[in-house]
Amino acid sequence: MYSVYIIQCDGNSLYTGLTSDIERRLKEYKSTYGSWHTKLHKPIKVLYTEEYKTRLKALKREKQIKGWRREKKLNLIKFGKPILEG
Numbered sequence: 001m002y003s004v005y006i007i008q009c010d011g012n013s014l015y016t017g018l019t020s021d022i023e024r025r026l027k028e029y030k031s032t033y034g035s036w037h038t039k040l041h042k043p044i045k046v047l048y049t050e051e052y053k054t055r056l057k058a059l060k061r062e063k064q065i066k067g068w069r070r071e072k073k074l075n076l077i078k079f080g081k082p083i084l085e086g
Contacts, residue, residue, distance in 0.1 A: 002058035004065065006048040006073060009041035014073055018062040022049065048077045 003022050007015050007029075015037050019025040026046070029038040052058040065073065 002052045002055050004050045004052065004058050004062045005046055006065070006077060007038075007043045008045055008047050009038060009043050011041050013037070013041045014047070014070060015041070015043065016062060016065045016073070018055075018058050020055075022046065 002018060002020050004016070004018050005022055007017070007026075009015055015035065017025065017035070026043060029035075029043045050061060052061065065076070068076075
């Protein structure tokens with residue numbers, strides 16, 4: 001299984017990622033083995049996750065979410081789905 005996740009980082013920023021082991025990935029972020037964003041903005045907590053059976057499906061979803069504006073991501077976190085943009 002692969003998880004697409006959104007984490008809250010310091011400075012109230014959001015980071016979207018993909019992993020096969022979310023606990024391991026968070027440990028990596030906290031020990032500075034992570035993305036450029038998480039090196040500058042330390043992760044605080046996981047706000048949202050989705051699970052996929054294949055890496056390809058997870059990658060497509062991660063890319064989709066990363067392309068969204070912050071408000072749309074917050075709606076996904078809060079309601080489990082984004083509010084569609086008109």
